[in-house]
Amino acid sequence: MDMDRTSTEGARPRVAIWKLASCDGCQLSLLDLEDELLTLADVVDLAHFTEMSRTDLGGPYDLSFIEGSVTTPRDEVLVGEVRQISRRLIAIGACAVAGGIQSLRNYAPPGEYSSAVYAHPEYLSYLDTSMPVSAYVKVDLELHGCPVDRYQLMEVISAELVSRKPVLPAFSVCQECKARGTVCLLVSKKEQCLGPVTRAGCGAICPASGRGCYGCFGPQEAANPSSLSMRFIADGASSLRLWHLFHTFNSAAPPFSKEGLRYRDSASSHEVEGVGGASCDS
């Protein structure tokens, strides 16, 4: 986008929000901006945002945010259409970026998950796998997280207003923990925290609440999950625990996918997960 266009009244970026297989949590993060909503409505045209309004101003769109994974034949068609009418396509959230929790079925026998969830799975029509948007069309930017961080959404829109590159970290959650002064749970309490292999962006909210990171932002840029697993094994983690740790919201992200699979086959459902924790007298 050129600078003139943003500075001219009436030529605000046209923004659309789309949904594939997802829980709506990511697009709701935009509505969670609350104090910024009026400003947002001033600086962009929210042209297609069905969680907010039934009004549809129509395309083409400058910025299309798309949540959800490509899971059904309908998703596959929609994602192609959205790409066609969008200048910039931004995948938002773990589903759109890494297949989401529903991509667990990618690693299970066909029909196993659907028959566990639905009374009549025969009415379903779905693809063999749940895949990120980037598996089907070119994506210009990905925002990670389950859900995405609303300030990152705002950062992308703000950056677009002046045609700059958005500032989005690719490093580990650990650095956010250190920046806010949280003492490492992994080292001090033997929590099985995925922070070292997970991408920053959330502000390290889970460790600050005393809970290990469960990796919802997916792998960081230089993730080394196999080394982290060795540490967890030394602390008593079972194969089942490791499989479950890595196969959650981002199980289609290659580093997590691979690491989860490494332990899946040796995992037994009778195992104790071995969730760690340490105290002085242990």
Next chain:
Amino acid sequence: MVVNRAFLDALVAALLEYGYRVLGPVFQNGSIVIDDLTSTADMPVGWTDEQSPGNYRLCHSADGQLFGWTVSPASPKALLFPPRVTVWQRGAGRDDFSVPFAQPVAITGATKSAISTVSKPQSTGSTGKVLSDTELTFSASGTTHFNPRSNRDDRHLLALVGIRPCEAAALEINDAVFMKGSFPDPFYCERRSDMFLLVAECASSNASCFCDSMGAGPGIDSGFDLAVTEMLDEDGEYSYFLRIGSQRGEELFTVAVEQASSIGVGTDPSIEPSTGMDRGEGDGKDIPTFVELSDLSNSVSQSTSMQRASCSLNYSLEEVLAKRDAQLQHAKELQVGMHPRVAELLRRNLDHPIFTDIAGRCLACGNCTSVCPTCFCSDVVDKNDMHGAISRERSWSSCFNAAHSELHGQPVRHSVASRYRQWLTHKFSNWYDQFGTSGCVGCGRCITWCPVGIDVRQEVAGIASDADMKGDMQSTGSHGPS
């Protein structure tokens, strides 16, 4: 002289009265953090720590030891080099430009002059010395984002109480980076030049400590205002061998003595500063000026002596010094050191295959650089918001991040092996070329807080044993980082 814990409280009270923000190791939510303290009761009383590669545990004992732990999880680095600062900002109104980063925080004249600043480092106080005229024109108002976690008081007059010799040594290394170069950091200079240091020597070491081989501990001979050595008395109580290292420390001490008298302890305020006394043996450095008080033990009743501040010389100086030496020696003996010729060794082994081996274990998470008391790299970005306000923000960065080596859109150091090598060689080797000293003080935090327990001493020892086998320090690995 030897003082009791109540006298340390009097020192803290005196610092607070002078307007210092007193910070130190505070026991908070089950861990030790650097935070505001109002008395020694806030400190990790009775807590000891067990540290080893990738492991940290706190254990409590019933005794009243203040400094039974070794080093706290976080160094005081963040106080002078905060994780995030706004360098400058311009509001949506286009005319409200401010430079919060360089903004001196107003303190009352009385407070400022109350404690004389001795050996005041250069380029302090006035931001005029470090900012160009153009920049100064705009620095009209603004707030300093001191600690992103809270909105608490942000006075720049800081006193660090109970930090370790290695941390004091790290501050001197940081001075070379932030204060003595061509581009002094105004935020750092403002706070560092008036910073009061009460250093606690180490009587023990953890399994990650290697300050002795880096010459940064466990004792301290200079670079402090006051230094204490905690000693266990025969009666099971702790007392503190107190030394004065600066004029500022002496003034504070005098005030604390007055305070102690005012709360009803029969202290004799007559102070006779004596000249520096030689420690007798060791590295030939003089122990800074001692202040001897007349023996007060008689005027303080036995039953209440531990509750009240006392400041006395119950022991002969020889006894105290012998006890201190024994403690420091004990701390040294517990340490596994760094290779003595690490700088040269690394310089000659840049392509050693061990870097690829380490990369197999390294998480590239940046914990080591975050906890390091001397890692100073930062990232600076310009941002706008939806309202039209713009700001320049500086935040901690790490050589383990791809973006850290990004040039023309691509990182130069793609492999984790090359990032680890960058960190290791800068800290232990290139730092000498850049600043004339080592970049490491041997606090061992990078070892303890590495989630997979990578131990720099062990990795360097691996390179050294290879070099020994080859008969010299040259190694010709062919699988070096790319």
